[in-house]
Amino acid sequence: MSDQERTGKGPSMAEVAAHAGVSAQTVSRALRGHPYVTAEKRARVLASAEQLGYRMNSAAKALSSGRTRIVGVVMMATDGYAGAATHALAEQAARTRGYGVAVTQTPSLALADVLAAVRRLEENGAEALVLALPLRRSSPQLEAVTARIPTATIGGSPVLAARRFDVDQRSVAQLVTEHLLTLGHCTVHHVAGPEDWIDAVQRESGWRDALSGHGIEPPPVRRGDWSAASGHRIGLEMFEDRTVSAVLAANDETAVGLVRALHDLGRHVPGDVSVAGVDDIPLAAFTTPRLTTVRQPFQALTSIAVSTVIALLEGEAVPTLDADLRPELVVRESTAPPGSTVGHASLPPSGEQP
Secondary structure (H helix, E strand, C coil), rough: CCHCCCCCCCCCCHHHHHHHHHHHHHHHHHHHHCCCCCCHHHHHHHHHHHHHHCCHHHHHHHHCCCCEEEEEEEEECCCCHHHHHHHHHHHHHHHHCCCCCEEEEEEEHHHHHHHHHHHHHHHCCEEEEEEEECCCCCCCCHHHHHHHCCEEEEEHHHHHCCEECHHHCCHHHHHHHHHHHCCCCCCCCCCCCCCCCHHHHHHHHHHHHHHHHHCCCCCCCEEEECCCHHHHHHHHHHHHCCCCCEEEEECCHHHHHHHHHHCCCCCCCCCCCCCEEEEHHHHHHHCCCCCCCCCCCHHHHHHHHHHHHHHHHHEEEEEECCCCCCCEEEECCCCCCCCCCCCCCCCCCCCCCC
């Protein structure tokens, strides 16, 4: 058994150099495609590397080329679906271009926390940034960083030096509110997200605009934290009021909590109360009843943001958006006309598509 087999480690660059009869510097240059290496020596190095099973690791590549090929992604420290989806989709989009992704989370949307997260990524070699944050404002310090490093934002952050990709969250809320009003509900209540999130603010604004357009005074807003737990807690109190017949939740997790609260109170969805959410998380098609919601184009947003910063790094033309970023209302069984005789919806028969 060889030393390599015993240790589980691959050969070093020095071993490749000794095998090929050249210097370690020549090996480094040959593997990087340096023009000042003869064809004969390059062939010897490549043959030795292949025979010995040598693979240049990412750290060595970065040192030799001055490139890390890392896209940094800044996200909020939450366990919601949108964050997990953005992380996975960013890695997928970067991988297709031979890039890696480094993700860091910020505990809040305070600019000091965001800047600290950005600096961590810079210190770890991020060559470009994607800010997947619902920022409500920018700062000179953040503008300076994003002017220096190719940057894209997801979620409507007002960073002037960045390429922005977002969905009109006002229209998201308007779609659901209009749907519920069209069903015959005299008003629509709203469980909003945190007021320091621009998405939450815009959805609340869209909900208000839709109601005002019908001459309806918006009822008081209840505010959650995007979680099912906050939806459940708010719902237990809200649904003591038997006049509440329709609710727009800030996101699907909150909506799931509201549905559970109604169940715990012995009330039916949508027979007693219609409930709708936002995002169309995978679970939404399998709750009981299945959840009416608004589908957001997470994949298209993340893909275009990552592709854009990589194109800027590579000196290529910025890609054009080939997907529709408009939100889509997905009507399922959790919404119905007021006073509907429909109670809890059952799961679809086997083989039926959600």
